[in-house]
Amino acid sequence: MDTSQYTKTQLVLLVILRVLIGWYFLYEGLSKVFAPNWSAYGYLMDSKGIFASLFTAIAENPTLLSIANFANIYGLILIGLSLILGLFANVGQIGAIFFLALYYLSHPPLINATYILPAEGSYLWVDKNLIMMSALLVLMVFPNSVCIGLDRFLKKIAQKHNVHNGRQY
Amino acid sequence: MEDNTKDINPNSSKPEDKDNKKKPVSEGRRDAIKALATVPVLGAMAYGVYKKRKSEVRYNASSEMFRFKSDVAPLPAVSADDKIIRLGLIGFGIRGKQLMQGLGFATPEFVEDLIQQSKKDSSNNAYKDFVEQEDLRVEIVAVCDIFDTYATEAVAAGSNIHREGKNGKLGTPPKKYRTYQELLADPDVDAVVIATPDHWHGTMAMAAANAGKHVYVEKPMTWTVPETYFLRETIKRTGIVFQLGHQNRQIEAYERARQIIEKNLLGKITLVETGTNRNDPNGAWVYPIHPDANPKTVDWKQFEGDPERIREYLDYMTSANLAGYVGPEARDKFSLERFFRWRCWWDYSTGLSGDLLTHEYDAMNQILKLGIPSSASSSGGIYFFKDGRTVPDVLQTVFEYTDRGLTMLYSATLANQFNRSRKIMGHDATMEVGSTLTVTVDPQSDQYREKIDKGIIKPGEPFYTYVPGRSVDAVTTATEKYFAERGLLYSFIGGKRYNTTFLHLKEWLQCIRAGATPSCNIDRGFEEAITAHMGTRAYLEGRRMYWDKEKEEITRG
Numbered sequence: 016m017d018t019s020q021y022t023k024t025q026l027v028l029l030v031i032l033r034v035l036i037g038w039y040f041l042y043e044g045l046s047k048v049f050a051p052n053w054s055a056y057g058y059l060m061d062s063k064g065i066f067a068s069l070f071t072a073i074a075e076n077p078t079l080l081s082i083a084n085f086a087n088i089y090g091l092i093l094i095g096l097s098l099i100l101g102l103f104a105n106v107g108q109i110g111a112i113f114f115l116a117l118y119y120l121s122h123p124p125l126i127n128a129t130y131i132l133p134a135e136g137s138y139l140w141v142d143k144n145l146i147m148m149s150a151l152l153v154l155m156v157f158p159n160s161v162c163i164g165l166d167r168f169l170k171k172i173a174q175k176h177n178v179h180n181g182r183q184y
Numbered sequence: 185m186e187d188n189t190k191d192i193n194p195n196s197s198k199p200e201d202k203d204n205k206k207k208p209v210s211e212g213r214r215d216a217i218k219a220l221a222t223v224p225v226l227g228a229m230a231y232g233v234y235k236k237r238k239s240e241v242r243y244n245a246s247s248e249m250f251r252f253k254s255d256v257a258p259l260p261a262v263s264a265d266d267k268i269i270r271l272g273l274i275g276f277g278i279r280g281k282q283l284m285q286g287l288g289f290a291t292p293e294f295v296e297d298l299i300q301q302s303k304k305d306s307s308n309n310a311y312k313d314f315v316e317q318e319d320l321r322v323e324i325v326a327v328c329d330i331f332d333t334y335a336t337e338a339v340a341a342g343s344n345i346h347r348e349g350k351n352g353k354l355g356t357p358p359k360k361y362r363t364y365q366e367l368l369a370d371p372d373v374d375a376v377v378i379a380t381p382d383h384w385h386g387t388m389a390m391a392a393a394n395a396g397k398h399v400y401v402e403k404p405m406t407w408t409v410p411e412t413y414f415l416r417e418t419i420k421r422t423g424i425v426f427q428l429g430h431q432n433r434q435i436e437a438y439e440r441a442r443q444i445i446e447k448n449l450l451g452k453i454t455l456v457e458t459g460t461n462r463n464d465p466n467g468a469w470v471y472p473i474h475p476d477a478n479p480k481t482v483d484w485k486q487f488e489g490d491p492e493r494i495r496e497y498l499d500y501m502t503s504a505n506l507a508g509y510v511g512p513e514a515r516d517k518f519s520l521e522r523f524f525r526w527r528c529w530w531d532y533s534t535g536l537s538g539d540l541l542t543h544e545y546d547a548m549n550q551i552l553k554l555g556i557p558s559s560a561s562s563s564g565g566i567y568f569f570k571d572g573r574t575v576p577d578v579l580q581t582v583f584e585y586t587d588r589g590l591t592m593l594y595s596a597t598l599a600n601q602f603n604r605s606r607k608i609m610g611h612d613a614t615m616e617v618g619s620t621l622t623v624t625v626d627p628q629s630d631q632y633r634e635k636i637d638k639g640i641i642k643p644g645e646p647f648y649t650y651v652p653g654r655s656v657d658a659v660t661t662a663t664e665k666y667f668a669e670r671g672l673l674y675s676f677i678g679g680k681r682y683n684t685t686f687l688h689l690k691e692w693l694q695c696i697r698a699g700a701t702p703s704c705n706i707d708r709g710f711e712e713a714i715t716a717h718m719g720t721r722a723y724l725e726g727r728r729m730y731w732d733k734e735k736e737e738i739t740r741g
Contacts, residue, residue, distance in 0.1 A: 034222050038229060045233055072306055099225050167219040 018162050029159040032150060033098050039147075040111060041095025047088045055083050062121040063128040070121045090114060101164015108151050115151070119144040259690055262321050269693055272326040272373040272397070274364045274388055276338035278471065279402055280329070280379035283429075284341050285314065286685035287322055287377075291340040296349035315347050317686060320693055325372050328361040330483040331523075333476045335360050363486065364388050368395040375425075375696060377689075378402060382539075383497075383532045386411035387490040393422040398696050400689065402429040403546070404538035405713040408496040409721075409738060412713045419706040427692035427702040428709040430546040434687035437621050440650050441551045441608075444623065450610030451631055456552070456592040457609070458544035460536070463601035468569050468577060469527035469539075473520045484518045489532070497531075506724050509574050521572075528573035535575035536564075537720040541594050542712050544606070545583075546704070548592060549711060551617065552608070556714050557583035557592070559730045559741075562723035568599035581719040594719070613647070621650040714738065 021029070047053045059074035073079045090110060097107025122130060124138035134142070160166035271287070273280060284290060298311035324342030329335040338358070345355035361367040364384075368376070368391055375398035378388045386406040392399045399419075405428050406412040419426045432438065444450065462468065488494070494515070501510050509530050513519060526532040527539060548554055564579035577598040584591055595604075605616040612629040616622045625632050627643035635641040688704075695702045718729040718738055730741045 030222065034225055038225065041229060042233070045229075049233075049237065068306060075306070075309075096226075099222055099229075101219075101222055163218050163221045165219050167215060171215065 018158060021157075021159070021162070025157075026159060026162055029154065029157050030101075030163045033101065033104065033154055033159060033164075036111065036147060036150065036154075037095045037098025037100075037107075039095070040091050040114075041099060044088055044091030044093075044095055047091070053084070053088070054080065055087055056080060059083070059121065061130055063130065064120065064123040064125055066120045087114075101160030101166050102169075104160035104164060104166055105155065105158070108155050112148050112151050115144045115148045119148070259687065259694060262318060262690070262694070264321075266321050266697055269320075269322045269696060270325040270372055270374045271322050272328070272367045272370065272376045273324060273338060273342070273358075273379070274328050274367060274376060275379040276327065276329045276334040276341070277331075277379065279429075280334075280338070280377075281341075282685055283377050283379050283400075283402075283689065284324070284338070286683060286689045287320060287324070288314075288317055288347065289324055289341045289344060290314070290347070291337050292344055292348060292350050292352055292354075294341070295344065295347060295352075299349045313683070317683070318690070320690055322693065324358045326359045326361060326367045326370050328364050328367045330486045331474070331477060332481040333474060362483070365391065368392055368397060373397055375399070375693075379429075381487075381526045381532045382534050383407040383489045383493060383526075386415045387493055389426070390415050390418045393418045393424045393426070396422065396424065398425040398692075400427045400429060400692050403712065404534050404542045404716050405709040406717075407532075407534060407538075408493055408500065409714075409717050410496045411493060412710060412717070413736075416706055416710045425692065425696045425699075425702065426706045426709070427688065427695070428704040428706075428712065429688065430543060430704045430708075430712070431684040431688035432543055432547050433550060433703045434684040434691070435547075435619065437617065437619060437650060438547060438550050441615060441617050441621055442553075444615060444621070445552055445608070449613060449623065449631075450608060450615055451612030451626075451629065452589070453552070453608055453610045454590050455607075455609045456548055456590060457604075457607045458548060458592065458594050459604050459606075460540040460544065460594075460596035460598075461601045461604060462598050467601075468598040469525055469573075470569070470571065471524050473524050477520055477523065479518050482518075482523055484516075484523075487523060488515050501530075504721075504725055509724060512572075512574075528569075528571070528575055530574050533575055534716060534720060535723075536577075536579040536596050536598075537562075537581065537716040537723070540596060541579070541581060541719060542716050544594055545592075545715050546708070546712050547606070547617070548608075549708065549715075550703075554585060554588070554592065554711075556711050556731050556733075557718065558586040558733075559584045559728050560715070560718035560722045561728040562719050563726075564596075564723060568597075576723065579719075579723065581722065583715065583719070621648075622646045623648040 018026075056074050059070045059080075062070035073083050091114070094107045094110045094114065097103050098111065119142065122128075122142075124134070124140055124142045126139065136143070161170045273284060276284070281290070281294075285294075295311070295314070298314060302308045302311040323345075324338075327335060327338035327342055329338055339360050340354075340357075342358035343354040343356065344352065346353055359367075359370065359372075361370070364380075367373065376388075376392045378385060378392070378399065378401040380388060380402075382404060384407075385401050385404070386408070389399050389401045389405075390411075406415060445453075498510065501507055511531065513522070515531060522529060522532070527535075533539070545554075560581060560583050562579060562581040564576040566573060566576055567578045569577045579594070579596045581594045582591060583594070605618055608615045608617065611626065612631040613623050613625045616624075624645065625636065625641050625643045625647045627636070629636065629643065632641050632643075636643050641647055692702050694700070714731070718731065721738060722729045725740075728741060730739045731737075732739050
């Protein structure tokens with residue numbers, strides 16, 4: 016996608032979408048840092064659907080659980096920072112989709128599935144995780160961190176580097 | 185980005201130098217602004233997090249009053265130097281099997297079943313928990329059951345010392361006795377676990393104490409009122425270590441609840457509400473009938489009961505014009521229903537009072553140190569299970585504690601399992617007691633008036649939640665509370681499931697070794713039994729029963 020083709024409004028709205036999703040991830044991560052003894056145990060144990068046994072197996076293995084806890088907390092924070100700052104936004108967006116896919120698969124909004132922690136809305140097959148995943152896919156095909164975000168610097172550096180090497184950008 | 189190339193265009197001509205010098209600067213600034221445009225968002229986040237943390241700290245600070253000096257100390261581990269205690273088991277029915285598991289013993293078939301379950305479902309921890317359960321350093325040296333199949337199973341369980349499945353290595357099998365008297369005469373037995381029907385509890389506990397054996401007896405402590413006094417006298421006289429089987433004594437949250445009461449955080453307590461809701465045949469004592477049971481394999485004569493006790497029972501029933509509740513079948517008539525579902529008839533049972541009210545009462549007695557009530561009144565009936573039983577399936581008992589100025593209500597049905605929490609209601613706050621504790625401040629509280637006015641406490645909302653096993657008493661999140669109440673947090677914290685029966689037996693065994701007194705000792709047992717009997721008599725006679733403190737007598741007022 017040629018980013019120079021965006022109108023101002025399109026660009027601003029894309030950036031707002033990116034920053035809002037980033038905010039959501041960053042605060043989810045930070046709140047877990049601040050919660051004493053936070054663990055994904057209960058959430059994983061409450062999995063339903065075809066992958067439930069995989070998630071409960073992770074929860075019940077102390078090593079896997081501590082890896083899952085660590086990856087979740089710091090993954091969320093890094094993804095949040097990446098999206099807000101527009102730094103390596105593509106990697107951040109792929110990471111975000113990966114995390115959301117895990118949340119969706121561990122707690123699929125199936126017809127008969129009821130969870131210990133009730134959802135704050137009513138869902139059938141489609142939930143907010145799925146919607147956020149598609150929003151992230153939209154952001155990936157409409158890149159904007161190279162216009163507004165630290166990726167703009169990275170792009171500059173890459174261009175300079177290419178020019179110095181005599182390549183045409 | 186075509187114009188970018190201009191910045192580094194090496195062919196720019198000299199005369200345009202002035203313009204060129206200006207351009208990259210403004211371009212660069214614009215670039216920087218565009219690149220860093222979203223950074224202030226992090227500042228907003230930092231400010232928001234700071235504000236939120238500050239308000240949480242204030243909220244935490246307000247829970248200072250719920251801080252306690254120490255956590256509930258778990259029982260110390262059994263050491264390898266501890267003396268082996270040689271146990272005799274009387275009764276290997278539903279509860280007897282659970283008690284043996286609590287001691288670390290089960291039949292190879294049972295363990296095999298656990299192994300298969302855990303193979304089928306990796307999330308099933310029952311086998312792992314059982315195998316990893318601490319070794320209490322006991323030997324099952326003697327068993328007794330009046331149903332042959334159960335007695336044989338008890339021998340198999342007692343010899344399964346390595347907790348193995350089928351084809352495992354067994355230890356020396358315990359001796360199998362036909363009667364409890366023979367078991368008690370065995371000098372190899374140091375202590376006994378009694379898990380028989382209610383009408384045998386007191387008799388066997390007294391006989392065991394008189395034989396010098398330490399006693400763990402299932403609740404309710406007694407079946408008749410007179411034997412309650414005899415048993416108390418016997419235990420005190422013999423000085424054996426006695427534990428009544430209210431395993432809920434080991435629930436950590438109850439100890440914390442007691443500390444909250446001690447600190448007077450609820451204010452003046454006027455009403456305590458407890459109850460039982462169950463809604464399945466098993467919960468209503470319609471237990472399965474074993475296919476091997478028949479007059480040849482069941483010793484009916486022994487099942488009938490001790491002649492002394494039967495006389496006490498019939499004396500009361502006839503003197504209070506309650507003959508209608510006796511029987512209706514003759515006591516010597518063999519009946520599989522009566523043998524397996526004995527809780528349904530007063531002839532062997534203490535009904536809802538003895539089976540389930542006692543648990544609720546003992547919990548509240550532990551937390552509030554209630555003692556025996558000044559009066560009891562009951563109502564209820566057989567409203568759902570019209571299967572020939574004589575004990576009610578719906579029961580309401582109201583205990584008055586006039587000295588304390590409070591009422592304890594027990595309300596039960598066996599035909600609905602809606603979850604009703606136990607509530608201790610004070611002028612300043614209400615505490616809900618379960619596996620977790622929740623304290624909700626009352627909007628009209630005087631003690632918390634200032635904090636309510638300042639907005640530090642929001643009345644009507646759960647203000648303090650205690651989740652056992654956590655070292656910090658900080659206010660917990662709603663999520664944690666959800667998980668804890670449904671038992672998910674426990675298995676995480678200890679790495680194992682909470683088995684209160686195991687803990688209760690362990691406390692008893694450790695007291696035997698140390699010569700100490702267990703938590704549910706004979707005095708607590710006396711209070712439990714008398715309270716339950718008052719409720720039962722109030723139901724049977726349809727009038728209020730009183731407790732004469734001076735004479736230690738149940739009176740009709």
